[in-house]
Amino acid sequence: MSSASPAPLPADPGPEIPSSADPPAAAEPAWVPPPEELLTYNAKLGLGLFAVYGSLYASFVLISAFYVEWMGALWAGVPASVWSGFALIGIAVFMAVLYGVLARDEL
Numbered sequence: 001m002s003s004a005s006p007a008p009l010p011a012d013p014g015p016e017i018p019s020s021a022d023p024p025a026a027a028e029p030a031w032v033p034p035p036e037e038l039l040t041y042n043a044k045l046g047l048g049l050f051a052v053y054g055s056l057y058a059s060f061v062l063i064s065a066f067y068v069e070w071m072g073a074l075w076a077g078v079p080a081s082v083w084s085g086f087a088l089i090g091i092a093v094f095m096a097v098l099y100g101v102l103a104r105d106e107l
Contacts, residue, residue: 042103049095
């Protein structure tokens with residue numbers, strides 16, 4: 001090993017030369033909150049889709065509770081309750097994609 005000392009650190013550039021660690025003086029904020037109208041539109045859209053899905057799910061539960069023989073009927077060898085459960089999952093995925101398409105990023 002050599003006995004040479006490590007290289008000296010560079011001098012402080014001073015106040016006139018900006019450092020890479022300093023933020024730019026006129027930098028805009030990284031995130032700006034969306035306008036209230038946009039939040040209202042997206043909230044109403046989400047609540048509307050939730051109401052539609054909630055009513056479909058409530059119908060499924062009520063039919064399952066009060067029409068047991070209908071939910072036990074076989075369609076292609078599979079009970080209607082299984083088909084309707086898969087339909088509910090498919091509808092939920094469709095509605096999520098629909099919300100993603102209809103929700104706005106900007107006015």
